[in-house]
Amino acid sequence: MIIAEEYLNRSRLFRRLKSGPHGQLFELYAARLVEVGLAGQGTWRCLNVVGDLLAWMASRRIRLTDLDERVVERYLQHRGGKQTIQPGDRAALKRWLLILRTTRTIASPALPADTPQAQIFAEFSDYLRSERGLAARTIVRHLPSIRRFLCEACPAGATDLGKISQEEVIHYIERHAQDWSPRSGKAMCWSLRAFLRYLHHTGLHPLALAGCVPSIRQWKFASLPTYLSAAQVQKVLVGCDRATATGRRDYAILMMLAKLGLRADEVATLTLDDVDWRAGEMLVRAKGRQRARMPIAPDVGAALVAYLRDGRPQSACRRLFLRSLAPHIGFASGCAITMIAKTALERAGISGYAHQGAHIFRHSLATELLRCGATLSEIGQLLRHRSHDTTRIYAKVDIEALRTLSLPWPGDAQ
Template sequence: MTFIERHARDYSPQSAKHMCSAIRAFMRFLQYRGYVAADLASCVPGVRAWQLTSLPTYLLPDQVQTVLNGCDRHTPVGRRDYAILLLLARLGLRANEIALLTLDDIDWRIGQLAVHGKGRRRAELPLPAEVGAAMVDYLKHGRPQSGSRRVFLRHLAPHIGFASSAAVSMIATMALTRAGIDNVSHKGAHLFRHSLATQLLRAGASLTQIGQVLRHQDHDTTRIYAKVDIASLRTLGLPWPGGVR
């Protein structure tokens, strides 16, 4: 019990739930093998984990720009990372969507990008000029010669596409560290997606519009961003009885 109380605070509620589940399974194993006689699994407490209770972590626009400025665009790796970070920051793409992006997904004539999202859903997104210019710079001056149709390749041989979305997340994490941003609870590609949603909300976009930009299938996924709009939430809050002291 003391172990759980000490370590449950180090993780999110969902992670604490997984920890307790693992401990229960271990206790059942000990009883099954005869190492203990008592049913200790029933002594492990449960951890409450309500949905939509956490606040999304995000970066301010100037912080996002600091991360982008940290890329050395005179090097092939810097050009690649800069283009990837722009796709994260300006379009809110997921790491896996960037890793799977192919040359055939780009329509340069009409300035459009085909994205293969969750559940194999395909979406057509406009390609902003800033993002398109960064991708062209990488394709012309940074991308290694390869028979792969993936847009972004490993810089070291073999020059093939990323094995998974973890490579994109690592690029984002390293860029955040390089920019000296350490006041966020989660470092990774999804942080830029949260930042874009928060920036759109503060610019006056509705939750429905934000959900369309981020291609959310569930409205509850978008609704979490309402909690960062403190000014609007103040208009909904009831006055405290007796006034604030």
């Protein structure tokens, strides 16, 4: 694969743009493309789309100093009518705008005006952070439910907050309680209680409405954990093409999910500094702001070494796992790890499970350990459960052990 620097050294397109009226800007832009590690084809695409943008602006007598996001959107609509817009075109133009703003060729973007809802969200988020001590990821999970509630109960914004009635709260939950699963319904009620408690705490509502939020019944331990057999897990692992850099990365990620029982977010946030090769262990940023040291199994370590030596792109980013496409940075969240696991399951032909993502490997590991004789206490320690009740659900999957506890059926001896 030709990297950006090699391509620029022999590119006629780059030489033509560099010799034009904006040559110095294109040199800075090319340096940015080299910095993010684009391949030759990606570099050509970026230079081509920016050059085409400038030609389009010249044909409409738009000055470079007038370029902003609105002009870019007009250009993309024009380009979309002539040819297909590639996923990297918007990113290429964003990089160009960044160069122009860094050199003060164009003005900084205008800050969007805060809507009444945005102000409410900002103040509510500050309350959850300062008063309740919640993490940023937990706060973000509250906002979709609150946004939907405000759209229906407070269309006028903050002026209607003090007019919310108990009946409105109850009717809202009755309308939306069955939109998703019982677990999602409980999360919606949890978010609403937190928000209504905030309104009363800050004096925005005279009544403590949190107490009128009804509970959604969800029977504890009513369902079995979704898990794969050991043969299915092995089939998923074998399905990774370890002849490619992406395949080696995905194989190492899946090994961490399947052999160590890590959560998707825990894998996404691992850094190079978290791995202690001498001690043979790694530092995991676990759920609830916990930090735990976990031993690295030999097969997991071998998969990591193969990725670090022959799969991980060169990057200043300290995250352990990086995006395969430029810019080579870490994943934004555990959602990317979930998508890698989901793709691997589909590639292996495994379907029909209620939960088909990264967490199914965690359940599979616990189930297999239980069948091999591990105690629930040992499984709970490995999975870093804070409560024994969380681990007890795996007792239900050991059907053979449960048979020894069952009483004879009445009348069976007759």
